Amino acid sequence: MDITSFLRDNNLSTPFFALSSIVFLLLIIKLAKPASLKKLPPGPPGLPIIGNLHQVGDRPHVSTAKFAKEYGPLISLRLGKQILVVASSPEAAKEILKTQDRFLSSRVVPTAFQQPSLIPHSVIWSDCNQTWKSLRTLCRTELFSAKALESHSRLREQKLSHLLDFLHKKQGQVMNLEDVVFITLFNTLTSIIFSRDFLDLKDVHGTRDGLNESLHKIIEYGGIIKDFGSFFPIFERFDLQGIRKGTMRQYKKTFAYWEDIIEERRAHVNSPTWSSENAQSFLDRMLENNFSNDQINQLVTELFVAGTNTTTSSVVWAMTELVRHKEVMSKIAEEIKREIDTDKINDSQLSKLPYLQASIKEAMRLHPPVPLLLPHMAAETCEVMNYTIPKNSKIFVNLWAMGRDPKVWDDPLSFKPERFIGSKLDSKGQDFELLPFGSGRRMCPGMPSGIKSVQLILASLIREFDLVLPNDVDPMKLDMSDKFGIALKMEKPLKVIFKSKQEHE
Numbered sequence: 001m002d003i004t005s006f007l008r009d010n011n012l013s014t015p016f017f018a019l020s021s022i023v024f025l026l027l028i029i030k031l032a033k034p035a036s037l038k039k040l041p042p043g044p045p046g047l048p049i050i051g052n053l054h055q056v057g058d059r060p061h062v063s064t065a066k067f068a069k070e071y072g073p074l075i076s077l078r079l080g081k082q083i084l085v086v087a088s089s090p091e092a093a094k095e096i097l098k099t100q101d102r103f104l105s106s107r108v109v110p111t112a113f114q115q116p117s118l119i120p121h122s123v124i125w126s127d128c129n130q131t132w133k134s135l136r137t138l139c140r141t142e143l144f145s146a147k148a149l150e151s152h153s154r155l156r157e158q159k160l161s162h163l164l165d166f167l168h169k170k171q172g173q174v175m176n177l178e179d180v181v182f183i184t185l186f187n188t189l190t191s192i193i194f195s196r197d198f199l200d201l202k203d204v205h206g207t208r209d210g211l212n213e214s215l216h217k218i219i220e221y222g223g224i225i226k227d228f229g230s231f232f233p234i235f236e237r238f239d240l241q242g243i244r245k246g247t248m249r250q251y252k253k254t255f256a257y258w259e260d261i262i263e264e265r266r267a268h269v270n271s272p273t274w275s276s277e278n279a280q281s282f283l284d285r286m287l288e289n290n291f292s293n294d295q296i297n298q299l300v301t302e303l304f305v306a307g308t309n310t311t312t313s314s315v316v317w318a319m320t321e322l323v324r325h326k327e328v329m330s331k332i333a334e335e336i337k338r339e340i341d342t343d344k345i346n347d348s349q350l351s352k353l354p355y356l357q358a359s360i361k362e363a364m365r366l367h368p369p370v371p372l373l374l375p376h377m378a379a380e381t382c383e384v385m386n387y388t389i390p391k392n393s394k395i396f397v398n399l400w401a402m403g404r405d406p407k408v409w410d411d412p413l414s415f416k417p418e419r420f421i422g423s424k425l426d427s428k429g430q431d432f433e434l435l436p437f438g439s440g441r442r443m444c445p446g447m448p449s450g451i452k453s454v455q456l457i458l459a460s461l462i463r464e465f466d467l468v469l470p471n472d473v474d475p476m477k478l479d480m481s482d483k484f485g486i487a488l489k490m491e492k493p494l495k496v497i498f499k500s501k502q503e504h505e
């Protein structure tokens, strides 16, 4: 029987046939959909076009933690055209950063950093390609190996001494802890890279030359959450929010700051009398490796952006918790008094301070400086916990949610360094409950330096000063709200009065 007689015999009209054909076609399309769209991790329903954009807010570590409570440890959201997958349990983190690390270690480049002349030289934003490998190797050898750390220890101790002397002179005055720690860390890094200080503790806002301000603006642009170009790629090239343009303006100001130093050292390195033993700084090593100005500018800015804010954030959050928990502060002070008998604390003595180390881990558990890691991207479609992660999805690991999960930690919201005493749990990327530096191939290469600086600064401040809050503020009433960005900051910076201790001398 042909189709026309079938319709006529069954009294089926042509419109009905048209409708059923459409339904049939839709069914085929649905069945033929790529597997990737069939088994996405669960997540809250979104709106047409914008998806879940309106539900993410300014503190994505908090909003996605809430979704994880409802939908489970692996969720997916749609932000415009972009699929975002968020892992919020140690098991899910392990799958992403270990089991499927090979496929999930590319990067989504925020609009701020999409600068065509610079991005090919990036260590943070490159996929895991040859450039990325050689930059990480250079940084490891020259900056973060045990030998490199040892060779920079004098510099680190010297910058710390400047900070302590400065605070002794300023005792009794209200200080912003973040400002002075940032300048100390920044000068340590510029001394390693360029053999000189760039900022001045006496000029905390960097008003003299604007460098401090430019760097903070770059960091702010990089941390913008509502980056619409990345949600709707058709708008990407127009830079409607001015993010790319604004970052480039700040980049240019920043690069101009060290341009002459590069030229001066390039002349030395290219002179016929140059020998490797003359190298004084990381800049000399980059020049020996024939780095162009673009390559130097990019790597140096990335080290500043990735290294100084994260370390400052770790010191400030830890100190804030210690100010709130006087008994912990006193125990650390006792430990230091018992274990250290030299005038200044040095790198090699830090291993004698396990309670200080436990307190830092505890602060990083509650306030991970990079709460979602940097955005990873799926280079290939792959499976995680029986769900499909489509190629090009953006991936976050929510350290903040994991650190506060009662399924992972007893009494998770209390600050109790004792939980790490006698525990093998470490923060160096092997234990997926506590990953302040990430894990796997994208793990922070600066971890050894970051850990040393945080320990050294905290130990020295606690040894030499009592910290008092201005206006008799009750420490337990301090505003602990955080502000999302490249590094997690306190919404209201910690202002303290340093009072010199009399006894340790």
Ligand code: HEM
Binding pocket: 123, 124, 125, 136, 302, 303, 304, 306, 307, 308, 310, 311, 314, 369, 370, 373, 374, 375, 376, 436, 437, 438, 439, 441, 442, 443, 444, 445, 446, 447, 449, 450, 451, 454
């Ligand atoms: C306590 C201090 C620090 C913390 C908590 C921290 C944390 C992190 C985290 C979570 C990541 C991202 C890992 C991922 O995406 O999976 C990262 C990446 C990175 N960090 Fe750190 N970091 C610290 C200090 C430093 C320092 C001192 C430097 C260098 C001076 C540095 C340089 C980098 C670089 C270059 C990357 C990118 C690595 C890549 O993409 O391959 N970090 N860091």
